[in-house]
Amino acid sequence: MTQLALVIDLNVCVGCHACVTSCKEWNTSGQAGPLTDFNPYGADPTGTFFNRVQTFEVGEFPNTETVHFPKSCLHCEEPPCVPVCPTGASYKRKEDGIVLVDYDKCIGCKYCSWACPYGAREIDEQQKVMKKCTLCVDRIYDTSLPEIDRKPACVKACPTSARLFGDVHDPESEVSKAIRESGGYQLMPEWGTQPANHYLPRRKTRLRIFDDELVRADNPLKIEGKPLPRPAKSEPSLDDVTSW
Amino acid sequence: MHPAFSVIFLTTLIGVGQGLFLALFTVESYAAFGLLPAQDGRFYALGSAIALGFLVAGLVASFFHLGRPERAWRSAAKWRTSWLSREVIVLPAFMAAVFLYGAAHFTGFNPVLARLPSGAPVNITAILGVAGTALAFALFVCTGMIYACLRFLQEWHTPLTVINYILLGGASGFVMAAALSAQAAPEVAGFLGGWAMILTVLALVGRTAALVRNARLKPKSSLRTAIGVKHPRIVQKSQGAMGGSFNTREFFHGRAAGFVRQVKWIFPVLAFVVPLGLLVAGFAVAAFAVQYLGLLAERWFFFAQANHPQNLYYRAVS
Numbered sequence: 001m002t003q004l005a006l007v008i009d010l011n012v013c014v015g016c017h018a019c020v021t022s023c024k025e026w027n028t029s030g031q032a033g034p035l036t037d038f039n040p041y042g043a044d045p046t047g048t049f050f051n052r053v054q055t056f057e058v059g060e061f062p063n064t065e066t067v068h069f070p071k072s073c074l075h076c077e078e079p080p081c082v083p084v085c086p087t088g089a090s091y092k093r094k095e096d097g098i099v100l101v102d103y104d105k106c107i108g109c110k111y112c113s114w115a116c117p118y119g120a121r122e123i124d125e126q127q128k129v130m131k132k133c134t135l136c137v138d139r140i141y142d143t144s145l146p147e148i149d150r151k152p153a154c155v156k157a158c159p160t161s162a163r164l165f166g167d168v169h170d171p172e173s174e175v176s177k178a179i180r181e182s183g184g185y186q187l188m189p190e191w192g193t194q195p196a197n198h199y200l201p202r203r204k205t206r207l208r209i210f211d212d213e214l215v216r217a218d219n220p221l222k223i224e225g226k227p228l229p230r231p232a233k234s235e236p237s238l239d240d241v242t243s244w
Numbered sequence: 245m246h247p248a249f250s251v252i253f254l255t256t257l258i259g260v261g262q263g264l265f266l267a268l269f270t271v272e273s274y275a276a277f278g279l280l281p282a283q284d285g286r287f288y289a290l291g292s293a294i295a296l297g298f299l300v301a302g303l304v305a306s307f308f309h310l311g312r313p314e315r316a317w318r319s320a321a322k323w324r325t326s327w328l329s330r331e332v333i334v335l336p337a338f339m340a341a342v343f344l345y346g347a348a349h350f351t352g353f354n355p356v357l358a359r360l361p362s363g364a365p366v367n368i369t370a371i372l373g374v375a376g377t378a379l380a381f382a383l384f385v386c387t388g389m390i391y392a393c394l395r396f397l398q399e400w401h402t403p404l405t406v407i408n409y410i411l412l413g414g415a416s417g418f419v420m421a422a423a424l425s426a427q428a429a430p431e432v433a434g435f436l437g438g439w440a441m442i443l444t445v446l447a448l449v450g451r452t453a454a455l456v457r458n459a460r461l462k463p464k465s466s467l468r469t470a471i472g473v474k475h476p477r478i479v480q481k482s483q484g485a486m487g488g489s490f491n492t493r494e495f496f497h498g499r500a501a502g503f504v505r506q507v508k509w510i511f512p513v514l515a516f517v518v519p520l521g522l523l524v525a526g527f528a529v530a531a532f533a534v535q536y537l538g539l540l541a542e543r544w545f546f547f548a549q550a551n552h553p554q555n556l557y558y559r560a561v562s
Contacts, residue, residue, distance in 0.1 A: 020484065045487040052484030054557060056467070058475045066481070069471050071557060084393070086319035086329035107319055108311020111328050113494060114245070117396040117465065119554025122490040128311025185472045188553065190464050191396050199472055 003077060003097035004135055005168045005196035006155070007175040007184060008070050011203045012162040015053055015068030022157030023051040023072075023133075030138055032103055036126035048122045050133040051154055067202060070163070072154075073120040073133035074187060074195030075099050081112040081121065090130070097169075097196055098137055103129045117191050135165075168196055245397070246494050247547035250309035255387055256416070256539045257302035258335065259409065262380040263417015264295040264424075265342050267439070269373035271421075271432050276364055281431045285349040288369070291424055292346025295417075299339050327393055331386035338383050341376035345369055384410045391550075398461050399550045404454040411450045412515070412539060415443035419519060419535050423528035433528070441523050444535070448516035451542065455508070458549060465553040480560040492558050497548035507545045514538025 027050055028035040037047030051072040058065045075092075079099050082090050089105035090112050092098070101112075101121075106129035113121040113130060121132045136152035139145065149156065155165045166175035175198070178184060184198035268291040274280040307313040316332075323329040348354050348369045356365040388406030395401045418440040425433040467478045483492075497504065515538025522531035 017484075039487070046485070046489055048490070049485070052489075054484045055481040056471060056473070057479045057481050058473050058477070060477055067471065067473060067478075071484070080395075083322075083325035084328065086322055086326045086332060087315070088322045089318075105315070105318055106312065107315045109309060109319070109328065110311075110494060111326075111390075113490070114397070114552070115394055117553040119491045119495065119552075119557055123311065123494075125490075187472055188465050188469050190469055191553075201472065 001097070001169060002095065002167050003075070003169045003196050004140070004166070005075055005097070005175060005198065006072070006135070006152070007164040007166075007168075007178050007198045007200060009162045009164070009178070009182070009200040010067055010069065011200060011205075012160045013053075013068045013070060013158075014160055014162075015055055015066075016159060017053050018157040018159055019070055019154035019163060020049065020051050020053055022153040023136075024049060026136060026139065026153035027134070032138075033127060035131065036124050038125060046125075048124045048131055050122075050131070065202065070154075071118070071120070072197070073099060074118060074193075074197040075133075075135065077194035077196055078192060080191070080193055081116045084111050084115040086111070098135050099132070100134055100137065101130050101132060103127065103131070106130050117188055117193065118195075140165075168198070245547045245550045245552060246497060247544045248309055250305050250307075252540055252543040252547070253305035254302045254309070255409070256536065256543055257298045257305060258383065258387070259413025259539070260416045260420055260536070261295040261298035261302065261342070262338070262383055263414040263443075264291060264298065264420045265338075265345070265376055265417070266380055266414060267418045267421030267436055268292065268295070269345075269377055270439070271425075271429075271436065272369065272373060274435070276367075276370065280435060283429050283432065285352055285354070287425075287429045289346045289350035290428055291421065292342050292349065294420070294424065296339060296342050296346065298420075299335070299342065303335060303339070327386050327389040331383065331390060334379060334383045334386050338376065338379035341372055341379050345372040345376055348372060381410070384413060391546075396465070396553050397550045398464065399458045400546075402454065402457060404450060404457060408447070408450045408454055411443060411447040412542065415440065415447040416532070416535055416539055418443050419523065419528065419532045422523065423532045426526075426528050437523055437526075437528060440528070440531075441520060444516055444520055444523070448512065451512065451516075463551065463553070465556060467556050467559075470553070470556040480557075482562045483558050483560065486562055488561075491554060495552040495555055495558070499548065504545070504548050507541055507548070511538050511541035511545055515542050 024035060035048040039045045051070060054069045054071055056067045056069055058067055075098055079092055082092050087105045087107055089102045091100060093100060108123060108128040110123060121130050124131050139152065140150050142150060151165050155163045164175050164178055166173040168175050170176060178200060179198045182200045184200050186195045186198060268288050271280060271283060272288060275282045307316065310316055319329055319332045321329065323333055354367045354369050356367055358366040360366060385406055388409035391400040392402065392405040418436060422433060422436040422440045425436050468474055515535055519531040519535040522534060
């Protein structure tokens with residue numbers, strides 16, 4: 001069974017918020033209506049977003065690291081938000097594992113947001129219904145788009161390719177390989193929600209350069225600092241015309 | 245969690261309605277076995293009307309919680325999985341039982357349907373009363389389980405949540421019944437006042453047990469599991485938005501820690517200690533008024549105390 005998901009590489013994310021803005025752009029202009037903002041240019045702006053990038057500082061100065069942390073719905077395999085919904089507006093698709101909200105059935109009781117430990121759901125204060133990441137379900141199956149564009153908007157926008165998209169149940173997919181080979185992990189595993197989205201950890205990448213890689217030690221004529229053997233003028237040259 | 249007044253009023257008001265109905269049927273059951281003087285049908289009808297008034301008020305309050313109240317009918321759909329959906333079904337069913345119970349007493353249409361082996365009559369109101377009692381307890385369980393079933397809200401995820409909804413609702417309903425009987429049925433006022441005191445003491449014990457339990461709670465999630473970085477010192481530097489969001493409004497009570505601490509000490513006094521004193525002194529109406537105020541504070545604290553793990557992601561604006 002397919003389970004579409006994102007794999008987010010925290011080692012590569014630079015915290016540019018391109019995924020946030022492209023997500024907002026795509027999903028506020030879609031068929032489902034706008035993702036409403038209030039006071040967008042005022043003193044106290046607020047609005048509905050599917051995706052946010054947060055920043056954390058790990059460690060104690062001077063040994064600190066800045067971790068940029070994109071956060072969106074994790075499309076859990078055991079989504080706690082779905083069974084609590086009284087209307088069935090919140091559901092998990094069998095065919096691809098995407099957790100969606102039917103905006104026409106939602107009564108805006110916010111109970112699903114209480115049941116999500118990740119705070120992935122945000123209510124639209126104008127439409128008064130609960131909204132959340134759809135994995136761009138209106139994009140990834142759109143056959144009018146070129147195949148390379150049938151990916152979530154955030155994945156397309158990421159300038160460092162920190163976001164991978166694919167089927168985490170297919171062991172040969174790009175995302176499964178990334179999870180397997182780069183130590184992919186889930187958020188808050190203690191609640192048994194089995195998030196489909198995975199994160200790849202920060203990794204220390206050190207470039208070690210040895211001197212003999214800059215200077216070829218095995219070529220004695222190119223050893224810097226040593227005077228080259230200089231033949232006398234009287235000695236025969238290579239071709240009897242040029243001298244050393 | 246942010247204490248929403250719609251939910252505070254819903255849970256406290258229907259609690260009074262349920263408790264009051266249980267008190268009425270307790271009196272009728274005792275009277276049927278000759279343990280209490282039989283009451284006029286008008287007493288039960290008046291009590292049922294008051295209980296129904298509380299239930300309707302609670303139902304109205306609940307609509308203010310919905311973003312789309314015109315779609316509220318849809319919420320009965322998922323009763324197989326959702327406690328909220330079950331509550332939506334049980335509340336009107338209970339209201340219907342209370343209405344029919346009151347109507348049967350009011351009209352005097354109360355034929356004896358059967359007789360127990362002991363010879364005690366089984367009236368229509370007895371059948372309706374048993375059904376209403378079952379529905380009242382079912383409603384308490386539904387209301388409590390709405391909160392108790394959320395496993396990562398550790399303050400709520402305990403059987404004490406359901407027990408306390410039963411005890412607090414029962415206590416306030418019996419205090420209301422004591423206040424009512426002082427005016428309408430003085431012969432049973434002592435009986436109801438006694439049970440009101442017993443239930444208030446039990447509610448104090450149950451709520452204190454929950455407070456003690458929650459004070460010793462260790463949060464299961466930490467920032468380390470929230471972002472998956474295994475380091476003892478992680479500090480949030482930005483949450484992705486400067487002006488706040490649904491996540492910063494819905495899951496925080498928005499009050500200073502000192503205010504919450506004060507409510508924690510005030511609500512047991514208002515909801516349990518003062519009403520007990522007033523009941524002993526015989527001021528049942530005042531006892532109900534003070535206890536209801538105390539229960540509003542208790543419910544506010546119930547929500548404010550629950551610490552949602554999503555708050556780990558919203559500890560600093562920038």
